[in-house]
Amino acid sequence: MKRAVITGGAGFLGSHLCERLLAEGYEVLCVDNLLTGRTENIQHLLGRADFQFLQHDVSRPFEVDGPVDAVLHFASPASPIDYLELPIQTLKVGSLGTHNALGLAKAKRARFLLASTSEVYGDPKEHPQKETYWGNVNPIGPRGVYDEAKRFAEAMAMAYHRTHGLEVRIVRIFNTYGPRMRVRDGRVVPAFIPQALAGEPITVFGEGKQTRSFCFVSDLVEGIWRLLNSEATTPVNIGNPHEMTILEFAETIRAAVGSASPIVFKPLPVDDPQTRQPDITLARTLLGWEPKVSLKEGLESTIRYFREALAR
Numbered sequence: 097m098k099r100a101v102i103t104g105g106a107g108f109l110g111s112h113l114c115e116r117l118l119a120e121g122y123e124v125l126c127v128d129n130l131l132t133g134r135t136e137n138i139q140h141l142l143g144r145a146d147f148q149f150l151q152h153d154v155s156r157p158f159e160v161d162g163p164v165d166a167v168l169h170f171a172s173p174a175s176p177i178d179y180l181e182l183p184i185q186t187l188k189v190g191s192l193g194t195h196n197a198l199g200l201a202k203a204k205r206a207r208f209l210l211a212s213t214s215e216v217y218g219d220p221k222e223h224p225q226k227e228t229y230w231g232n233v234n235p236i237g238p239r240g241v242y243d244e245a246k247r248f249a250e251a252m253a254m255a256y257h258r259t260h261g262l263e264v265r266i267v268r269i270f271n272t273y274g275p276r277m278r279v280r281d282g283r284v285v286p287a288f289i290p291q292a293l294a295g296e297p298i299t300v301f302g303e304g305k306q307t308r309s310f311c312f313v314s315d316l317v318e319g320i321w322r323l324l325n326s327e328a329t330t331p332v333n334i335g336n337p338h339e340m341t342i343l344e345f346a347e348t349i350r351a352a353v354g355s356a357s358p359i360v361f362k363p364l365p366v367d368d369p370q371t372r373q374p375d376i377t378l379a380r381t382l383l384g385w386e387p388k389v390s391l392k393e394g395l396e397s398t399i400r401y402f403r404e405a406l407a408r
């Protein structure tokens with residue numbers, strides 16, 4: 097049986113990945129300090145013999161007994177609200193945490209997969225964004241703590257690959273949504289859906305002209321699984337190229353919920369990227385991957401989840 101360590105495994109994406117790796121026959125060790133994650137996300141896995149949970153801050157060194165075949169490093173605050181509140185923890189988990197996770201992979205001769213982000217492209221001057229684009233990031237702006245931590249993490253992963261021959265995979269994840277996002281974690285989906293469900297004003301930042309491209313979590317997990325098993329050493333974008341403005345997105349959610357919420361406009365956060373759309377040619381070519389879940393289907397499932405979560 098193969099064994100994977102998933103840092104950040106009690107978070108939104110990490111918990112879905114734990115499930116997928118278990119379903120693929122892996123034994124899974126989830127390492128998470130519950131900074132932005134929750135045991136609720138992995139509650140249904142906790143009794144299983146092939147699943148272990150270690151509550152630990154991966155920015156501090158840690159050791160794992162026994163063999164490990166894959167280290168998937170997903171620990172990091174991911175919502176702008178979270179990383180603006182936790183700037184130093186975000187920088188530490190992207191740097192020290194990545195170093196520790198790489199050290200574990202090297203010691204165990206395991207494959208290392210890094211959860212990177214479309215934020216490495218910053219406020220992009222190239223559209224759509226290809227993996228070859230170096231990005232336009234403000235290193236000292238408030239979002240820089242996240243963007244630069246991830247850019248450092250990519251550099252560190254590539255250095256381990258070049259210096260130690262470590263098997264490295266880097267996924268640049270574009271805005272992904274779905275069940276298990278924390279209600280009102282600050283990201284747009286957990287903001288808009290609960291607002292629409294409660295009949296509260298939907299808070300669009302700026303004029304809502306900025307664009308994003310939203311990928312449903314099951315599509316992302318499939319892409320990550322394929323990447324892990326591929327020979328792609330350089331970063332690969334995984335995201336849904338279906339781009340829309342945030343105002344259109346607010347209207348789409350309002351209609352999908354059947355809500356009468358008004359749309360209100362709030363100030364645009366500093367350095368909020370104006371556009372974002374993945375070029376997924378590489379994922380199509382190398383992994384035979386493309387997203388399958390339409391926005392309509394993905395939103396239906398996510399709205400159902402938030403309806404139940406809010407009722408609890």
Ligand code: NAD
Binds near residue numbers: 170270
């Ligand atoms: P999340 O906040 O739900 O999950 C992050 C998890 O990491 C949480 O469980 C948190 O407790 C844990 N964590 C944070 N710091 C830690 C530390 N020092 N030690 C141990 N655990 C720690 O967010 P998510 O959306 O699931 O994001 C997961 C990963 O994917 C992050 O690395 C994020 O940067 C990346 N990502 C996500 C998206 C997205 O759209 N969801 C986009 C790009 C990149």
Ligand code: UDP
Binds near residue numbers: 285306
């Ligand atoms: N946004 C918004 N209202 C909200 C939360 C977010 O208009 O209540 C906007 C935000 O300014 C950004 C987009 O939605 O332009 C996506 O924000 P999110 O925090 O989900 O992710 P980002 O892509 O900025 O990392």
